[in-house]
Amino acid sequence: MNNPGGIGSKLSELGYRLTPQRMMILSAIESSDDHVSAEEIYAQVVAKYSNVNISTVYRTLELLKRLGLVTETDMGEGRVRYHPADKGHHHHLVCKECGAIINLTESVMAPVKDTLLREYKFIADLEHLAIFGRCINCSK
Amino acid sequence: MNNPGGIGSKLSELGYRLTPQRMMILSAIESSDDHVSAEEIYAQVVAKYSNVNISTVYRTLELLKRLGLVTETDMGEGRVRYHPADKGHHHHLVCKECGAIINLTESVMAPVKDTLLREYKFIADLEHLAIFGRCINCSK
DNA sequence: TGAATTATTGAAATAAATTTCAATTGAGAC
DNA sequence: GTCTCAATTGAAATTTATTTCAATAATTCA
Numbered sequence: 001m002n003n004p005g006g007i008g009s010k011l012s013e014l015g016y017r018l019t020p021q022r023m024m025i026l027s028a029i030e031s032s033d034d035h036v037s038a039e040e041i042y043a044q045v046v047a048k049y050s051n052v053n054i055s056t057v058y059r060t061l062e063l064l065k066r067l068g069l070v071t072e073t074d075m076g077e078g079r080v081r082y083h084p085a086d087k088g089h090h091h092h093l094v095c096k097e098c099g100a101i102i103n104l105t106e107s108v109m110a111p112v113k114d115t116l117l118r119e120y121k122f123i124a125d126l127e128h129l130a131i132f133g134r135c136i137n138c139s140k
Numbered sequence: 141m142n143n144p145g146g147i148g149s150k151l152s153e154l155g156y157r158l159t160p161q162r163m164m165i166l167s168a169i170e171s172s173d174d175h176v177s178a179e180e181i182y183a184q185v186v187a188k189y190s191n192v193n194i195s196t197v198y199r200t201l202e203l204l205k206r207l208g209l210v211t212e213t214d215m216g217e218g219r220v221r222y223h224p225a226d227k228g229h230h231h232h233l234v235c236k237e238c239g240a241i242i243n244l245t246e247s248v249m250a251p252v253k254d255t256l257l258r259e260y261k262f263i264a265d266l267e268h269l270a271i272f273g274r275c276i277n278c279s280k
Numbered sequence: 281t282g283a284a285t286t287a288t289t290g291a292a293a294t295a296a297a298t299t300t301c302a303a304t305t306g307a308g309a310c
Numbered sequence: 311g312t313c314t315c316a317a318t319t320g321a322a323a324t325t326t327a328t329t330t331c332a333a334t335a336a337t338t339c340a
Contacts, residue, residue: 053320058297079296093262102260111251120242121276122233136261193290219326
């Protein structure tokens, strides 16, 4: 739960309280291999520990996002999904036609990141992007 | 209102009805030099022509978006903004710290678009992007 | 023209995310 | 240990966006 190097220990290092609610939420995010939505996290947490409010889930996610401990991605489903930042960065190609999701290595955005830094002195946050468009099958 | 080459004439060319509601909505989008939100469009339209429903505004925007006549951008304000596609494509750098918005030429994303097409056969929709990060003043 | 069909609209319900504010909890000071 | 104060939480309200579905409007075809 409060494993060294995990999100939990980083939170307390930074001076935030590690409340039971937060521990449950962190555990739900970390134990998931996939990208989870706020609702899914809430459902998991409530199952074990009923006194957690959905707004606490959102607030915790907001905090983790601000601290860079989780990344947020809008996959175009009308809800946002979260992923622990330390489990590796990657992007997704989302086909607007058939909904297919293609994973993408982080390096694809590296040239853009460099250009923005060089020409605009802007540190772009391109850690976990969803790029919309049409996949090969749908563009024929 | 139904000026040649405008969004309105394109809609009717494509076989969609040019209802009074749609004409008002189109006019509000086209007359705006800036990026407008659905609520702003609705406010403008209702002022002149009260029998328009907010859901018609959303539906019309959805239609225009699907037809590629307007582009949609989430500038991180918790609401989405729209812009006529024929008024030129561009991107925005949005500073997460101070909220500054820096305009960006479309060409910055061209290398990525090419790579995705070449390596993934994916036609990426990179017409009006908001890229989040930290501007020069806030990253010191 | 008039009937049939289809597109479009309005009103209200719904959903995800966020905000507000009072109540509670926990951490450090004394 | 207990007091104080800031951080955190829960409940409910709010906001933006979307969906549903019956009613209405417009177009097509006979």
